[in-house]
Amino acid sequence: MFGTKRKEDMLRRIFRNAFSGVVRHAGLSLTSVLVITLTFGATSALALFAFGADKILDYYESRALVTAFFKDEVTEEQILDLREELLRRPGVTEVTYTSKEEAFAIYSERFKDRPELLEGIPTNILPASLDVRTESLDDLPEVAEFFEGNDLVEEVAFYQDVVERFRNLVNVARTSLLALVLLFAAISTVVVLITVGLIIHSMEEEIEIMALLGATKTYIRLPFIIQGATYGLLAAIISGGILTLAIPSLFPFIRSFFTNVPLPDPSVGFQLGLVGLETLIGILIGSLGSWLAVSRYLKV
Amino acid sequence: MITFQEVSKQYPDGTVALSQVTFEVSPGEFLFIVGPSGAGKTTLVKLLTREEIPTEGEVVVSDRRLSDLRGNALLQHRRELGVVHQDYKLLAEKTAFENVALALEVLGRPDSEIREIVPHVLSLVGLENRATHFPSQLSGGERQRLAFARALAPEPKVLVADEPTGNIDPESAWSAVRLLEKINEMGTTVLVATHAAGIVDKLGRRVIGLEGGRIVRDQKKGRYAA
Numbered sequence: 083m084f085g086t087k088r089k090e091d092m093l094r095r096i097f098r099n100a101f102s103g104v105v106r107h108a109g110l111s112l113t114s115v116l117v118i119t120l121t122f123g124a125t126s127a128l129a130l131f132a133f134g135a136d137k138i139l140d141y142y143e144s145r146a147l148v149t150a151f152f153k154d155e156v157t158e159e160q161i162l163d164l165r166e167e168l169l170r171r172p173g174v175t176e177v178t179y180t181s182k183e184e185a186f187a188i189y190s191e192r193f194k195d196r197p198e199l200l201e202g203i204p205t206n207i208l209p210a211s212l213d214v215r216t217e218s219l220d221d222l223p224e225v226a227e228f229f230e231g232n233d234l235v236e237e238v239a240f241y242q243d244v245v246e247r248f249r250n251l252v253n254v255a256r257t258s259l260l261a262l263v264l265l266f267a268a269i270s271t272v273v274v275l276i277t278v279g280l281i282i283h284s285m286e287e288e289i290e291i292m293a294l295l296g297a298t299k300t301y302i303r304l305p306f307i308i309q310g311a312t313y314g315l316l317a318a319i320i321s322g323g324i325l326t327l328a329i330p331s332l333f334p335f336i337r338s339f340f341t342n343v344p345l346p347d348p349s350v351g352f353q354l355g356l357v358g359l360e361t362l363i364g365i366l367i368g369s370l371g372s373w374l375a376v377s378r379y380l381k382v
Numbered sequence: 383m384i385t386f387q388e389v390s391k392q393y394p395d396g397t398v399a400l401s402q403v404t405f406e407v408s409p410g411e412f413l414f415i416v417g418p419s420g421a422g423k424t425t426l427v428k429l430l431t432r433e434e435i436p437t438e439g440e441v442v443v444s445d446r447r448l449s450d451l452r453g454n455a456l457l458q459h460r461r462e463l464g465v466v467h468q469d470y471k472l473l474a475e476k477t478a479f480e481n482v483a484l485a486l487e488v489l490g491r492p493d494s495e496i497r498e499i500v501p502h503v504l505s506l507v508g509l510e511n512r513a514t515h516f517p518s519q520l521s522g523g524e525r526q527r528l529a530f531a532r533a534l535a536p537e538p539k540v541l542v543a544d545e546p547t548g549n550i551d552p553e554s555a556w557s558a559v560r561l562l563e564k565i566n567e568m569g570t571t572v573l574v575a576t577h578a579a580g581i582v583d584k585l586g587r588r589v590i591g592l593e594g595g596r597i598v599r600d601q602k603k604g605r606y607a608a
Contacts, residue, residue, distance in 0.1 A: 091493050106475070291471050294431060295532075296461035297488035298454075 096301065100308035103281060110277045114313040115320070117273040118367060121266035122321030122360045128259040129356050130329075133348050134336055135252040141343045142245050144215070148222055149239040150229040151209040160234055161210055168214055168228070173221035178213040182206045209236060219245055267367055274310050274371025275378075282306065282379045289380065303376050310372025314364025322357035329353065383409045383571055384430070384540065389439035391425050391595075399425035401595045403439070407573065409539075412566045414582050415575040416606055417592035423575035424468065426592070427544045430573070431465055432456060444539065461489055464533030464570075466543040470525050472517040478504065478528050479513040485535045499535055507531045507561060523554025530561055540571045547578045555581065579606035 104111045152161055161179060168177045180188070185208035193199045214225050226240045282289070292302050333347045348356075384407040391400040400422045407413055415423050428434040429441050432448045441448045443459060451459055472481050482500045491499075504510050507527040509520075517525055526546060533541055543562065547555035559581050566572045576582065582589060582605065589604025590597055 088490055088492050092490050095487050287471070288473055291473060292484070292488055294433070294460060294465065294471070295485050295488045296457045296536075298457060301488055 092301070096304045097308060099305035100312065103285075103305055103309045104312050107277075107281050107284070110280055111309075111313060114270075114274050114277045114310075114368075114371075115316045117266075118270045118314055118317035118364055119320050119324075121263065121270045121367070122317055122364065123324070124259065124263045124266050125360055125363070126321060126325050126356060128256070128263050130332070130348065131259060132256060133352065134333075134345060135256065137345050138340055138343050139245075139249055139252055142248060143219055146215070146219055146222060146241050146245045148214045148225045148229065148241075149211050150214070150232075150235045151211045151237045151239070152234055153236045154209070156210070156234045158210070161212060164232070164234065165212055168212070168225070171225070171228075173216045173218065174214060174225065175217055176213075176215040180211045180213065182208055182210050185209070185211065267363070270367045271371040271374070274313060274368055275375045277313075278306050278310055278372040278375035279379045281309070282375060303380060306376050306380070307369055307372045310368035310370075310375075311365045312368065314366070314368030315361060318357065318361040318364040321360055322353075325353060325356065383407055383411075383444060384573075385440070385442040386426075386429075387440045387442070389429065389436045389441055391422075391429065391434060392437045399595050400429075400436075403592075403595070403597055405590055405597065405600055407571060409571055410566070410569055412563070412572045412585075412587045413574070414585075414587055414589045414604070415573065415592060416577060416579075416582055416589055418577060421592040422595040423577075423592060424544055425595075427465070427542055427573075427575055430540075430542055431463060432459060461536060462539045464536065464538030464541040466526070466529045466533050466541070466546050468545040468548060470517075470529040472525060472528060472532075474517055477514050477516055478509055478520070478531075481517070481528060482532045482535050485532045489536055491536075503531045503535045506534070506564075508557070521554075522550045523557070526550050526554065526558055527561070530558065534565060538570065540573065541565055543572070543574045543576075545576055546574060547576060547581060559585065577606075582606040 158179075158181060165177045165179055168174055183205060186203075186205045189208060190200055214222075216222055216225060222240065226238050229235045229238045289302055329347060333345065337343075337345050386403050386405050389400055389403045390398070392398045403422075403426070415426060417423055425434060429436060429448070430443065432451060435449050444462065446455065446459055448459065473484065476484065479500055482503055483496050486496045486499060501510065501513065504513055507530050509524060509527055509531060512520060512524060512528075517528065520528060530543075530546070533543075541562070546558050546562070550558070555578060562572055562574060563585070586603045586605075589599070589601050589606070591599040591601075591604075
């Protein structure tokens with residue numbers, strides 16, 4: 083019982099020393115906290131970008147299709163036979179038939195505000211078509227080849243390249259952001275190392291006195307490690323606050339660029355997970371930086 | 383209790399601070415180490431606190447060879463030794479109470495004990511009304527007594543004082559000496575490194591004289607000058 087009380091008192095002193103260190107060296111502490119917050123800014127940007135890009139990519143992949151436009155003389159019956167054949171192919175999920183009349187109706191609807199584009203055009207001028215969607219983008223080339231080898235088909239429109247290019251762009255952006263996050267994490271660790279190093283230097287006399295009074299290494303060193311971890315924790319709290327405030331205005335802004343894409347706000351679970359992850363990373367960065375400083379500068 | 387066996391200390395810059403120093407101190411003894419500045423008194427204190435290691439010879443305290451002490455054994459040695467440094471080594475950002483409490487906190491003493499011991503020790507040195515004052519708000523004599531209070535709080539077996547009367551007025555110096563005698567009467571072994579001739583002569587205790595790092599005399603009831 084006595085021993086437990088003694089340990090509790092020791093632990094409380096160690097934490098008290100750590101927190102008073104943060105307050106006593108407020109300027110240095112703030113520098114570290116801000117740099118780690120910057121890391122979390124990049125981490126949050128990466129996470130939100132990944133979230134949004136995945137949704138947008140999913141949408142475009144699901145919209146990717148091969149469209150076959152048929153020759154004028156091809157009958158509806160022939161096209162519907164072809165549709166049945168396509169539906170039996172593995173990987174094909176949806177085949178939509180658009181007749182000449184429906185195509186004209188769509189065209190008329192789209193340009194209803196510009197009657198000059200509709201004047202004098204016969205209603206059967208647009209070709210009938212089949213839109214084919216597949217489970218995966220990789221299945222689209224086969225469908226395109228199928229149409230290209232068919233005499234009934236006048237022209238094949240194939241949108242895989244656009245989606246592929248978008249996917250590549252997203253991957254490059256994601257990798258660049260990840261590299262940025264790692265760079266910021268490394269810079270943060272170094273900044274904590276320097277900050278705690280400077281604090282150790284400014285407390286040399288106090289450390290020397292504690293050592294002469296018989297303080298253990300843990301008693302002297304642990305407050306500095308906790309101090310570093312506190313910087314990470316504070317940065318995670320600030321970053322979490324900014325994230326919570328930013329998301330309600332950020333996502334409507336992003337949605338304005340992708341009007342057709344259903345892009346929901348990240349869920350509360352996603353945000354909590356992100357803040358939790360950043361807290362963990364923050365504590366790790368802070369502890370690592372201060373541990374390096376203690377190992378390097380604290381000689382007791 | 384304390385044995386210096388042919389101890390020599392040479393610093394990296396070539397300065398020989400102590401040379402072939404041999405003496406013993408029994409438990410409960412009161413001893414003055416005297417000599418002019420540069421005689422080796424502070425080095426002798428640093429060897430006792432194990433801030434320095436002898437170049438030759440051995441320092442043994444309570445059957446522990448100080449050169450061999452590492453980790454917990456070194457901590458234990460320092461915890462049994464109360465030291466009053468020449469510059470007091472008080473923490474400017476802590477109050478008198480906190481400075482004394484620190485000596486107990488690092489030893490892991492519970493808060494309840496610290497709350498009892500610190501006022502008692504502060505009262506012993508006459509600083510009971512200065513508990514909330516910072517060192518900068520204390521006079522030279524008060525700072526010195528605070529250093530004594532911190533050294534005494536953990537109830538050390540040995541108290542070492544390096545020039546404790548060096549930077550204070552004569553009245554404070556005498557009050558410090560009376561305090562040292564009181565501590566000694568309570569059973570604590572006391573070593574005082576000083577060049578305060580008047581105090582040494584008045585007390586008539588054992589005196590070891592150092593000059594140029596060598597022991598020039600060791601007298602049971604000695605005086606400052608031979």
